[in-house]
Amino acid sequence: MTPLFSPGCLYVTPGIHALIRRGMKLMPFLQRHTLGDWGNIGTEQKVANHHAIRHGKHIRSAYLVTPCTTLLIETLSGSTTLKLSDELTDRRLRYRHLGS
Numbered sequence: 001m002t003p004l005f006s007p008g009c010l011y012v013t014p015g016i017h018a019l020i021r022r023g024m025k026l027m028p029f030l031q032r033h034t035l036g037d038w039g040n041i042g043t044e045q046k047v048a049n050h051h052a053i054r055h056g057k058h059i060r061s062a063y064l065v066t067p068c069t070t071l072l073i074e075t076l077s078g079s080t081t082l083k084l085s086d087e088l089t090d091r092r093l094r095y096r097h098l099g100s
Contacts, residue, residue: 003034004053008078015084016071026071026082029063033073033080039063040070 007030012020020026032039038049038061045060052059059075062085070085 001035003031004036005034005059005075006078007034007075007080009080011079011081013081013083013087015087016082019084024065029061029071029073030080030082032063033059033061033075037061 010030012026016026029039036049038046038059040062041049041060048057049059049061051057057076061073063071063073065071072083072085074081074083
């Protein structure tokens with residue numbers, strides 16, 4: 001399948017960075033995000049995402065990773081940030097390699 005948009009520069013929050021260091025593979029979630037499978041979001045956000053792709057706005061996805069952990073992926077202005085739903089932080093790290 002062809003991605004609907006480019007994720008651009010990738011950023012992760014400290015919580016995501018810790019999960020990567022423990023072996024979590026994020027590429028499948030990033031691929032789903034760029035292919036338009038936005039996970040556990042409502043219809044209103046799905047419609048907003050389709051609009052955002054056409055008009056360069058904020059694209060959001062949410063994936064249940066464990067019963068208590070949700071991965072949020074947000075793309076805006078040529079960059080994509082991956083974070084945990086319970087991370088209330090603006091701190092993010094540029095990430096060069098997500099692995100496969």
